[in-house]
Amino acid sequence: MGGKKKAVYKLSLIVLLSLSFTLSGCGGNNSGNGNKAGTAADNGGATATQTAAADTDGKIEPFEISFFIGEAGQQPTPDNKIFKKIKEETGASFNFEYLAGDINQKLGVMIAGQDYPDVMTGNTKLTAAGAYQPLEDLIEQYAPNLKAHYADYWNMMKDPNDGHIYILPNYGVYNGEVNSAWYSGPAFWIQKAVLKEFGYPKVKTLDEYFDLIAKYKEKYPKIDGSPTIGFEILNSDWRNWGLFNAPQHLIGHPNDGGVVVNDGVAEIFADKDYAKKYYQKLNEMNQLGLIDKETFVQNYDQYMAKLSSGTVLGMFDQHWNFSAAEDSLTTQGKIERTYVGLPLVYDTATTDYYRDLAVLNLNNGFGISINAKDPVKIIKLLDTLISEDWQKTLAWGIEGEDYIVENGRFMKTQEQRDNAADPTWQMANKAKTLFGYLPKIEGSYSDGNSTDASAQPEEYAASVKPYDREVLDAYGFNSYVDFFSKPPANPVYYPAWSIDLVEGSDAKIANTKLNELSTKYLPKAILADPADFDSVWGDYTGDIQKANVKAYEDKINEQIKWRIEKWSK
Amino acid sequence: MDETLGKESAALHPKKKKKQPITWSLIKNQKQLIWMSVPLLLYIILFAYVPVWGWTMAFQNYRPARAFSEQEWVGFKQFRFLFTDDNFLRVLRNTLAMGIINLVLGFVTAIVLALLLNEIRKVFWKRLVQTVSYLPHFLSWIIVTGIVATSLSINDGIVNIVLMKLHIISEPILWLSQGKYFWGIVGASHVWKEVGWNTIIYLAAIASIDPALYEAAEIDGASRYKKMRFVTLPGIKATIVILLIMSVGHVLEAGFEVQYLLGNGLVVDWSETIDIFVLKYGLAQGNYSLATAGGIFKTVVSVTLLLMANWTAKRLGEERLL
Numbered sequence: 001m002g003g004k005k006k007a008v009y010k011l012s013l014i015v016l017l018s019l020s021f022t023l024s025g026c027g028g029n030n031s032g033n034g035n036k037a038g039t040a041a042d043n044g045g046a047t048a049t050q051t052a053a054a055d056t057d058g059k060i061e062p063f064e065i066s067f068f069i070g071e072a073g074q075q076p077t078p079d080n081k082i083f084k085k086i087k088e089e090t091g092a093s094f095n096f097e098y099l100a101g102d103i104n105q106k107l108g109v110m111i112a113g114q115d116y117p118d119v120m121t122g123n124t125k126l127t128a129a130g131a132y133q134p135l136e137d138l139i140e141q142y143a144p145n146l147k148a149h150y151a152d153y154w155n156m157m158k159d160p161n162d163g164h165i166y167i168l169p170n171y172g173v174y175n176g177e178v179n180s181a182w183y184s185g186p187a188f189w190i191q192k193a194v195l196k197e198f199g200y201p202k203v204k205t206l207d208e209y210f211d212l213i214a215k216y217k218e219k220y221p222k223i224d225g226s227p228t229i230g231f232e233i234l235n236s237d238w239r240n241w242g243l244f245n246a247p248q249h250l251i252g253h254p255n256d257g258g259v260v261v262n263d264g265v266a267e268i269f270a271d272k273d274y275a276k277k278y279y280q281k282l283n284e285m286n287q288l289g290l291i292d293k294e295t296f297v298q299n300y301d302q303y304m305a306k307l308s309s310g311t312v313l314g315m316f317d318q319h320w321n322f323s324a325a326e327d328s329l330t331t332q333g334k335i336e337r338t339y340v341g342l343p344l345v346y347d348t349a350t351t352d353y354y355r356d357l358a359v360l361n362l363n364n365g366f367g368i369s370i371n372a373k374d375p376v377k378i379i380k381l382l383d384t385l386i387s388e389d390w391q392k393t394l395a396w397g398i399e400g401e402d403y404i405v406e407n408g409r410f411m412k413t414q415e416q417r418d419n420a421a422d423p424t425w426q427m428a429n430k431a432k433t434l435f436g437y438l439p440k441i442e443g444s445y446s447d448g449n450s451t452d453a454s455a456q457p458e459e460y461a462a463s464v465k466p467y468d469r470e471v472l473d474a475y476g477f478n479s480y481v482d483f484f485s486k487p488p489a490n491p492v493y494y495p496a497w498s499i500d501l502v503e504g505s506d507a508k509i510a511n512t513k514l515n516e517l518s519t520k521y522l523p524k525a526i527l528a529d530p531a532d533f534d535s536v537w538g539d540y541t542g543d544i545q546k547a548n549v550k551a552y553e554d555k556i557n558e559q560i561k562w563r564i565e566k567w568s569k
Numbered sequence: 570m571d572e573t574l575g576k577e578s579a580a581l582h583p584k585k586k587k588k589q590p591i592t593w594s595l596i597k598n599q600k601q602l603i604w605m606s607v608p609l610l611l612y613i614i615l616f617a618y619v620p621v622w623g624w625t626m627a628f629q630n631y632r633p634a635r636a637f638s639e640q641e642w643v644g645f646k647q648f649r650f651l652f653t654d655d656n657f658l659r660v661l662r663n664t665l666a667m668g669i670i671n672l673v674l675g676f677v678t679a680i681v682l683a684l685l686l687n688e689i690r691k692v693f694w695k696r697l698v699q700t701v702s703y704l705p706h707f708l709s710w711i712i713v714t715g716i717v718a719t720s721l722s723i724n725d726g727i728v729n730i731v732l733m734k735l736h737i738i739s740e741p742i743l744w745l746s747q748g749k750y751f752w753g754i755v756g757a758s759h760v761w762k763e764v765g766w767n768t769i770i771y772l773a774a775i776a777s778i779d780p781a782l783y784e785a786a787e788i789d790g791a792s793r794y795k796k797m798r799f800v801t802l803p804g805i806k807a808t809i810v811i812l813l814i815m816s817v818g819h820v821l822e823a824g825f826e827v828q829y830l831l832g833n834g835l836v837v838d839w840s841e842t843i844d845i846f847v848l849k850y851g852l853a854q855g856n857y858s859l860a861t862a863g864g865i866f867k868t869v870v871s872v873t874l875l876l877m878a879n880w881t882a883k884r885l886g887e888e889r890l891l
Contacts, residue, residue: 104852111633125855129633227724235834293723297745297833302718503855504630512849519834527746527835546655 060091063377066117067366068110073098073433082393082431092381094434116369118378121437122167124363124500127159132367133375134164142376143383149173149439155566156360160500160559167367168382168439172360176444179452181460181479184320186245186255187341187354191313192471195340200474206250206278206344210285213313217290223311223337230290232315233282233526234303235519239321243522244515246316247275249343252350254487257497258514259556264564266496266556268549270518271541277346282526283533296523310337335467343484355484358442359495366437386439388446394435395451402429403453410449411458420453493563496556506548507555513547627862633855647862656846663752664842667828668820670756676813678764683771683805684797699772703765710762710826717758717831721745745831748839755827755840770812771805778804810882814889818875821867843867 075096076083087093097117099106104125110116111129120126139146146168150157153173157165188209194216195201203209213230221228235243248260251274259266269275285291292306306312307325310332315322319341326338343352366382368375384390396403396410402420403412412420419425426432441451450456454463460479464472468480477483501508521540528536589595596603627648630641651657682702689695705713720727721744729741744750782800791799825844832840843863851860882889 108633108852108857128855293743294746296835297718297743299718299830301715504859508854509850512854516837516849520837521834523834 062091064093066095068117068120069098070121077428081429116371118372122365132166136165138379143379145383145386168365169360170365170437172358174443178443179450179455181455183481186318188344189339193336226311229292229312232312233295236299242317247278250346254353254356271544310334352485356487391441492567493560499559506551510548510552626858631858647859660841660846664823668823671759674756678760679767683768687775705762706766714830746835748836751836751839774805774808814878817878818871
């Protein structure tokens, strides 16, 4: 070994050593996080006594909490009324970071750097990376209101992978009577003008629905000068349910995502005969020219632009996905072009099951990060905010300013209604994003008022426009929700779509494959010459069989079993 | 201070161009130089070589937020997944095809535009054409794809309108729904976006050609076309070759945004590139290892292509990069 070689050898050794030191340094930090879970409660104990001491003094200590919000948004104004009130009464001020850009990229950077703010909105990637603190001990010790709020849902909140509670779900916990006047879920939507044109017929089946659209399109080939579009299907990126989900509803099943569950056993429906029947129908409708030629080429923005133009007669979609287009139509004064959701089924013997009782959404809401310096303060704050008084402030605003009370009923003047709908006003007078992700009372308060202003019957009645009144009266309904059958109690496991397939697992890969195959073949099948439909369908189901569907179904079934076991009371 | 400078310049300009043995005294003499290069060296080590350490991820079942020693080692499993997937060959084909189309189209159009611009005598028009052609470079792909999608639309898309008016087609064509058009659309969008920008370097090269050569050619009776052919083109040959070698290394970077934003279910067989595949099965699934494996594969292929191009250029007696 020559001198030079030796030097190189030495040098590389030094490099290697220093590298491994740095790395093990990082490693040490990381593995520490695992233990932190256990010690969090102890740490919390120490700080808790401090806060308790402060509380007994009657002084309010100011503190700041940093929040990461996993969606794009706008900062509230610095003098926001609600945040000011929170600061005055609890000492808490907020530092929000909204998502800018791609969520996966942002999370990747956060996880790689272990750089977490105090509180983050729920995400399975963060859970998998161990970014959240377990909350069950914190809640037991310091948050009696939260404990009571979630009492019935306690087991459902546990992470199926390790049994800890990481996220406080924001929606799905109901109290009192539930008023709802707005249906946000999936349906076959049809323009109100179409129903009016044909004397408000009762539409129950898929065939009736397309007949109406065909007749209307024939009669009015153009709407406001643009060609009428019969039926629109959005299949862009993650918003792919417009193409995928309809078959399960048509056979009277609720939305379980990619599977249909019978007696606690899940199987995919993409390749089943009832799915074929739907796509064959679409194929026929395409032959009649009812389906937009560009439907599979467009992205979400183009889709929304078409809906907003009022030329689209119908589509299958979830209401929340296109409600912005309806707002635009309303602003344009084209109320007759807004939509009615119809719970279609294959035949009248099937009961529709589109509308479901809202479920706990575990992928949403807030979790406290492992980096939070003072989890006890945070949980105490959340505990305060779940109290009924604060909930009223967050949902309705301040009495006298944002709403009025008549005979114990909450109501708004027209000015207050206009304010509430004004985004600029909201920035200064509502804590909209924060409230959106906070644990919240849904349904009604103990005094019987709705927790949601738009669901308060008096408020809803006041907001119905004359055109809508006519439609509703023709059917004898109070609101558009009445088009749907009343939902039965949810099965214990429901819904299967919220099952975490676990990042990188075979099940998840199979699911991605399935998505890919459906995205590729279904448009082909729908646009195909009717004579070729069967052969395209054959290719499709053949490829599905090659994908590892079993891994996907097994994972779902395993989780369904787990849920039935753990969630049953 | 003066003394060291004097020594240094002596060391920098040896009398004969002979390899000087590296000795302590030489190093001492040049210590300023060496210190000056340290930050750059650190920079390169930190940003070009340390990240290579991350390649170890490709051989693990990498879970974030876990120590290196706690990672599970899986050998070539990620690579096996990549290469055995039915889609991989198709994805590789698309990447290569679009990469080569972009490379060839990008090259030819940029050189042709540079030659043509060079022939424009009125400075105002030359500037105008140049500015108009390079402005799209500053648009992001998301805007460009929006423009492309709108122009190709069957309702009032400019492409269909023009073709209809020219009676080339009798019915509007839904360009984005057919795989056979997809590569062409991507190539054309690339040309539209980048041609002006790519031209700049050739214009610079052309500007450095000795005007005496043109005068001599003119005296010899060369036409405009002949001057272009025998003076301008050979004058920028070196630039062309160097740029070609560099671009060959980027063939697998056929792009991600265009294909991702313009692609849809109907053309997925033609639109999906390695990057999209890696996004779908790697990043979107939290499988960072697979994404790394894809990255390594691309790097290895790119370096190989680059070396091959360089070697070929050397064989042909042309300029080369390395």
